[in-house]
Amino acid sequence: MKEVFLPRLRNKNQNVLQKSLFVSLFCVATTLTLYSQGPPQDKDAMFLRRIYDVALTEGKSYAWLSELTTVGFGRLAGSPAAAAAVKYTQEMLDGVGVDSVWLQPCRVPRWVRGEKEQVRIVLPGKKFIELNAFALGNSVGTGAQGITAPVVEVSGLEEVEAMQEGALLGKIVFYNRPMDSRQINTFHAYGGAVDQRVYGASRAAEKGAIGVVVRSMTTSLDDHPHTGSLAYIGPSDPIPAVAISTMDAEELSKMLKKEAVSIFMRTTCETLPDEVSFNVIAEWRGSEFPEQIILVGGHLDSWDVGGGAHDDGSGCVQSMDVLHILKQLGYQPKRTIRCVLFMNEENGLMGGRAYWKASNEREEYHLAAIEADRGGFSPRGFTAEGHESTFPKNFRKINEWLPLLEPYGLNLRMGGSGADISGLKDQKGLLLGLDVDNQRYFDFHHTAVDVIDAVNKRELQLGAAAMASMVYLFDHYGLE
Amino acid sequence: MKEVFLPRLRNKNQNVLQKSLFVSLFCVATTLTLYSQGPPQDKDAMFLRRIYDVALTEGKSYAWLSELTTVGFGRLAGSPAAAAAVKYTQEMLDGVGVDSVWLQPCRVPRWVRGEKEQVRIVLPGKKFIELNAFALGNSVGTGAQGITAPVVEVSGLEEVEAMQEGALLGKIVFYNRPMDSRQINTFHAYGGAVDQRVYGASRAAEKGAIGVVVRSMTTSLDDHPHTGSLAYIGPSDPIPAVAISTMDAEELSKMLKKEAVSIFMRTTCETLPDEVSFNVIAEWRGSEFPEQIILVGGHLDSWDVGGGAHDDGSGCVQSMDVLHILKQLGYQPKRTIRCVLFMNEENGLMGGRAYWKASNEREEYHLAAIEADRGGFSPRGFTAEGHESTFPKNFRKINEWLPLLEPYGLNLRMGGSGADISGLKDQKGLLLGLDVDNQRYFDFHHTAVDVIDAVNKRELQLGAAAMASMVYLFDHYGLE
Numbered sequence: 001m002k003e004v005f006l007p008r009l010r011n012k013n014q015n016v017l018q019k020s021l022f023v024s025l026f027c028v029a030t031t032l033t034l035y036s037q038g039p040p041q042d043k044d045a046m047f048l049r050r051i052y053d054v055a056l057t058e059g060k061s062y063a064w065l066s067e068l069t070t071v072g073f074g075r076l077a078g079s080p081a082a083a084a085a086v087k088y089t090q091e092m093l094d095g096v097g098v099d100s101v102w103l104q105p106c107r108v109p110r111w112v113r114g115e116k117e118q119v120r121i122v123l124p125g126k127k128f129i130e131l132n133a134f135a136l137g138n139s140v141g142t143g144a145q146g147i148t149a150p151v152v153e154v155s156g157l158e159e160v161e162a163m164q165e166g167a168l169l170g171k172i173v174f175y176n177r178p179m180d181s182r183q184i185n186t187f188h189a190y191g192g193a194v195d196q197r198v199y200g201a202s203r204a205a206e207k208g209a210i211g212v213v214v215r216s217m218t219t220s221l222d223d224h225p226h227t228g229s230l231a232y233i234g235p236s237d238p239i240p241a242v243a244i245s246t247m248d249a250e251e252l253s254k255m256l257k258k259e260a261v262s263i264f265m266r267t268t269c270e271t272l273p274d275e276v277s278f279n280v281i282a283e284w285r286g287s288e289f290p291e292q293i294i295l296v297g298g299h300l301d302s303w304d305v306g307g308g309a310h311d312d313g314s315g316c317v318q319s320m321d322v323l324h325i326l327k328q329l330g331y332q333p334k335r336t337i338r339c340v341l342f343m344n345e346e347n348g349l350m351g352g353r354a355y356w357k358a359s360n361e362r363e364e365y366h367l368a369a370i371e372a373d374r375g376g377f378s379p380r381g382f383t384a385e386g387h388e389s390t391f392p393k394n395f396r397k398i399n400e401w402l403p404l405l406e407p408y409g410l411n412l413r414m415g416g417s418g419a420d421i422s423g424l425k426d427q428k429g430l431l432l433g434l435d436v437d438n439q440r441y442f443d444f445h446h447t448a449v450d451v452i453d454a455v456n457k458r459e460l461q462l463g464a465a466a467m468a469s470m471v472y473l474f475d476h477y478g479l480e
Numbered sequence: 481m482k483e484v485f486l487p488r489l490r491n492k493n494q495n496v497l498q499k500s501l502f503v504s505l506f507c508v509a510t511t512l513t514l515y516s517q518g519p520p521q522d523k524d525a526m527f528l529r530r531i532y533d534v535a536l537t538e539g540k541s542y543a544w545l546s547e548l549t550t551v552g553f554g555r556l557a558g559s560p561a562a563a564a565a566v567k568y569t570q571e572m573l574d575g576v577g578v579d580s581v582w583l584q585p586c587r588v589p590r591w592v593r594g595e596k597e598q599v600r601i602v603l604p605g606k607k608f609i610e611l612n613a614f615a616l617g618n619s620v621g622t623g624a625q626g627i628t629a630p631v632v633e634v635s636g637l638e639e640v641e642a643m644q645e646g647a648l649l650g651k652i653v654f655y656n657r658p659m660d661s662r663q664i665n666t667f668h669a670y671g672g673a674v675d676q677r678v679y680g681a682s683r684a685a686e687k688g689a690i691g692v693v694v695r696s697m698t699t700s701l702d703d704h705p706h707t708g709s710l711a712y713i714g715p716s717d718p719i720p721a722v723a724i725s726t727m728d729a730e731e732l733s734k735m736l737k738k739e740a741v742s743i744f745m746r747t748t749c750e751t752l753p754d755e756v757s758f759n760v761i762a763e764w765r766g767s768e769f770p771e772q773i774i775l776v777g778g779h780l781d782s783w784d785v786g787g788g789a790h791d792d793g794s795g796c797v798q799s800m801d802v803l804h805i806l807k808q809l810g811y812q813p814k815r816t817i818r819c820v821l822f823m824n825e826e827n828g829l830m831g832g833r834a835y836w837k838a839s840n841e842r843e844e845y846h847l848a849a850i851e852a853d854r855g856g857f858s859p860r861g862f863t864a865e866g867h868e869s870t871f872p873k874n875f876r877k878i879n880e881w882l883p884l885l886e887p888y889g890l891n892l893r894m895g896g897s898g899a900d901i902s903g904l905k906d907q908k909g910l911l912l913g914l915d916v917d918n919q920r921y922f923d924f925h926h927t928a929v930d931v932i933d934a935v936n937k938r939e940l941q942l943g944a945a946a947m948a949s950m951v952y953l954f955d956h957y958g959l960e
Contacts, residue, residue, distance in 0.1 A: 184889070219938060439938045
C-alpha cells in the first residue's frame, strides 16, 4: 500500500493531505494531554510510554542478540559455546549496573552430535539419495559403520503400540504424522505431533526396531531438519533416531507407497560425562520490599546446530534489556528485580531445577516470574498460571492493568508460562509467559536457520518493552 | 523453547506429558462440543472454522503469489509486467468457477525509471562514493548528463518553507527526518515522515533547488532504497528527486556535519503517454439479494523495482482466495461477492477511480468493501469506516460478530480502509481494511526485497481466512 495516513498524494489531493496532517497533529495533542494529567493511572500510562520509547530507540536486545548468537553459536549445555555465552551475558549484565551479577552452578548432561549425520535412501547399484537430517538430542549413535534396514512408515505412537511383539524386528521406523496446519496456534500443532519425536524411538524399540526416522516438527514444507530431544523410556535398549526435513519426509513417503525402501543411517552422537555449567543471574534490590522478587528470564542454552536466535537468545536478551531499559529511565524498584538466564532447558532443565531448589530452600517469594521462550516475534501479551490457592485473585488483579497494556496490543490470558520457572509455583506468585505471534516460530525452531537474520529488531524490542512494562506494574502495585 | 504443551520430555516427566496430552484431548473435546451444537451462532463458528481449515490446507494464496510475483515482477501500471499480471490473475480467477470474470479498462500514467540511477557523493580527485538510490515515482529525470550540486540537509518541509526566496539556489536538498521508531504502529511513523518524499521536491524547487535526495521511508537501518511517488505541486518547474537508503542517509549526514559535500545524480526516468490498463473483476452472483455487493480487493500494480509481494500481491491473492475458499466449501452466497484487483494504486489510483465512477453511475450498493493492502502478515482484524449517516449503526452491528472472530485473534476498530475503495463511501455501506501486524512492513515496502521469500505462507493464508470469514458474515447477516 502507499499510505494510510496520507491516502492520496497527487496534486488534486492536497486537501486530503492537509486533512491527514491535521488529524495527526490532533492525535499528538490528544496524547500530550493524556500524559500530562495527574491521576496514578495516567502516570502509569506515561511511564509505559517511556519504557516503549527507550526500548524502541535505545534498547539493547537486538545488538546483544547479534553478539550472543555469534560468540555463543550452537550453545548446547556443556559445550564451549555455552561457556562463551555464560561469559558474554555475565559481562553485559555487569555493564548494566544493577546491584549484583553472579553465576549459579548446575550439573548438565553433555550430549555431542559428532560427525555430520548421513541418512540415505538406498537405491540399487550402490546409488543413494541423501536426506537432510539431524540426529535427535540425547540419541545414541549408530556406531561408525552405520545401520541399513527396510523402512516402515507409521502415523504415530498408537500405530506402533498396536503392533504385535517383534513386528518391527530389524526395521527402521519412519514417523510421518505432520503437525496439523489447521491449528491457529502453532504450539498446539507442535503439541499434537511431538510425541513421535520424544517417544518414537522407545516405542519402536519395544517392537524390535533398530532405528527411527522422524518427520521434522514444523508447519512448513522445506529442506531444514529440526532437531530436538528424545527420551528413552521403558525396558528396551536405546536405538538411534534422526529427524529429516519435511520435504524429504514427503519424498520418502511417496517412494514407500510404490515400493519397499531401505535406509542407511550413520550417526556418531553420544552422551559424555556431565559438565558443570551455570545460570547467569543479575539482581536489582528493591528499596521497600526486597524480599518480593520479580523474575524475568529465558534459557541461555540452544541446540548445537544454529544460533538459537529465537530459541531462546531472544528471551535472554529481552530479559537483560528489562534491566537496561528501567535503568535508563532512572527507575528505582521497590521490589527486587532478578534477571535469570537458565542453562540446559533444551535437554535436561538442570538450570531451572537448580534455581528452584535453591530458591525454595531459601524460602524465597517470587511475586511474579516472567519467562520469554516463544521466539522474538511481535508480542501479543502474556499467558499466566499459578498456584490454585492464589491464582484466581492474582489473575483478576493483573487484569485491572489491561487498559494500560492494550495500546501496545497486549492481552492477558490463562495458559502455561515457561519450563524454567515452572518449579516456582508453590511460592504462590504468578507465573507468566511472554505471548507472541507464533506463526513463523516453527520455520526456525531447532534448525540451522534460527539465526539473527530471522529476527526483526522492532518485534524483538517490543517484546522487551512488554516485559519491562509488566515488571514495572508488578513492582509498582504488587499483588495484594 | 522446547514445548508449551509438552513442557518436559524426559523419563522423569512422563506424568507431565500425560497430563499435557489429557489437556489437549480435553480441548479437542470441548471444541467438538462447541461445533456440534445447533443455534445459529454455533453454526457460524463452525463455518468459520471450516473456512480456516480450507485456507490453511488448500488455500491458494501463497502459490498464486509466487507466480504473480514472477510473471508480474515489477508490475508498475502501464508496463508489460502489469499486463502480464492482468492476464495471469484473470486466468486464475476464471479457474475458480464463479459467474463471471471481466476486465474493466482504465487509462493509467506510464512512468518509466530508465537506466539505473547514479547518485554519488563527489570527492576530490574524481573519486566518489556511490549511494544506494532509486528515483522517486513520477519524478522527472536529470537529463543524460546528470547534475552536480552542493547538498543542504534539512529536517523537513517546514524548514524549507521558512527559508528566504532563492536560499536553495542551485542546491540539492537532502530531506533526512527519519520515521519515528517510537511509534508502535509503523504506519503512523510513515505518515509522519512521508511528506518529505511527496512534497519535498516542489517545496525545495520554490526556493531554487535543482534536485532532491530523500531518506528512504523505513524504520530499519539498511542498504535498500525505497521508492514511492512524489507529487509536483505549486508554480515551480519539476526537479528530479531520488530516495537513498537509510544507511547512506546516515553516512551522508555524518559527512555533512564535518564538511561541505556535493552530490552528482543522474536519472533518466520519464513519463510516457498514458496507457490503457485494467482492473480485473470476478463476480459471484447472490441468490437472494444480488443487488447487494460485498467487495474484496487489493491493488494489482506494484512498484517496478521488486516483486510487490507484500505491496500488494498479497492483498490480490487473498481476495482471489476468498472466492476459492468459499467455493471449496460448497457455499452459495445470498449476496453478490465481487473480487476486484485494482490497477495503478501506486501512482495514480486510476483503477479505483474508474471502478467508483462506473459503480456510482450504475447506482450500485456496496454493502461492504474490504481492501487488503498492508502486507501479507499475521492478521489482527479489520479497521472500519463509512458514511457518517450509517457508520455508527453498521459498526455496532459488526461488533456483534466479535465473539466469532476472537478465536482467530481478530479485532475490529475504527480506522481507514483502503485507497482503492475510498470512493464507495457515498453508497453508505461499510468500508474495511484488513489489519495486520505491521512491524516488518517497512522493511520491504517499495523495495527490491519485497519478494515472495519475505512472505510467510501461514500468515498470508490466515489473512485470506480472515477476509473470507468477514465476507461470510456480511453475506449471511447483511447490515440491516
